[in-house]
Amino acid sequence: MSETRKNVVGERIREMRSAVGYTQVQLGDKVGVDRSSIANYETGKATPPMDIIMKLVDVFNCTTDYLLGRSDYNQFIDDKAHMVNETRVDYTITKNTLVPESAPTVEMVQIPIYGEIRAGYDSLAEQRIVGYEVVSKESVRDGDYFYLIVKGDSMIEEGIHEGMRVLVKSQNHCEHGKIGVVIVNGDEGTLKRVYYEGDTVVLQAANKGIPPRILPIYDVRIQGQVKKVEFDV
Template sequence: MKPSAKDFGGYLKMLRQRCGMTVRELEDKSGVSHSYLTQMENGRRGVPSPDILKKLFEPLNTSYDDLMAAAGYLEPRVDNVYSELKNDSSMFLDMKGQYNVANKTLDLLQRNNESLLEDEVVQIPIYGEIKAGYNMIAEQNIIGYKVASKKEVSDGEYFYLIVKGDSMIDEGIREGYKVLVKRQSFVENGKIGVVIVNGDEATLKRVFYDGSNVILQASNKEIPPRVLSIGDVMIQGQVRSVVFDV
């Protein structure tokens, strides 16, 4: 999950002050406007785009990957940005906890640093609309990529699917959210699967088995369960986690 605008703004301000620069000086060196920088530091702008970060990392005497991690685009690397924050933790703590990102960082450092260092990220494809007729998922449906922890997806092939409709709304899974799906042709009993029925586009349902039948249970009180023959259902995969952008 991306950090809040306030958290990232505090981190940016710390880097600037550590370099002994004013906002105007950072503007001159980066080409990013004074007003934009001020709004970011005050938490009144969202987390900046990667293009803005490319302009800032050299003047702030840090690396592009470190800024991308702090902004939530990449998994954080303990040996880079987080070890820097540990060294400068007194600066954060003297500011009465204004920069929550520092506290979160130090907690991560104290909890199993070795496993974090070994953790890597991989690019996972994002699929928009998936319809029957394909042999599971197809490259034609890829609309982008999103990073995921290599450990999280080490047991198989994964993809992200953008949720459409409100069939799982009672579990907080809303349209536009992304679900991380393990590609497989079956779903464990009672788990959420990506399912295609009668040529419709992929939908999310809890899958239950009853002899030779499958029960597809929505998490929406207005949608009744469906009982179908196993042969009438195409399983695209099993949902492992739900992702939403803030």
């Protein structure tokens, strides 16, 4: 993470901590670190690891994109109504919350983030969730969705690198030529372009060093189809 990004993260942690009325000790207790760690995050001397970032997002009811400085939009969630006011950072601060001065109301939902998808589970609900992202309900109204953190370099020639997140529509099939999350022979799920040839499936990587795999269709387990790739800029 660049020094500029560290400073943005620190400023936003300090800004939102003050807004909700927590001391550094109290915030540290909430996310499981000591006061000095919070102080280091706020001054940019240290970067919060991903598990702490996800806890901070929960404490502040904000998006990871806002906390990490990827966006100047913040989303303020009403826990009871599951609604959000989306606005730029022109807000007023009250004792216990951040209140946008004027913004439209958008219904939001939480999308689970998986660090991995493995075989041997009957459903995604049994997989280990590493965090959540809040998105508009309208953008995912056509099905069940999840985020997957990319591992490996099998799709680097399409600009999909390790550590990026992909938004996946959960389904047990993938359209011909599209990128799917696939599991073969009980391995961890990976991203591949999926092509159908008769009763076989061709799994094509976007890496010249990885040859395509041609497999019987019943040996391939598809967990979903990739709809969007997200990365830092």
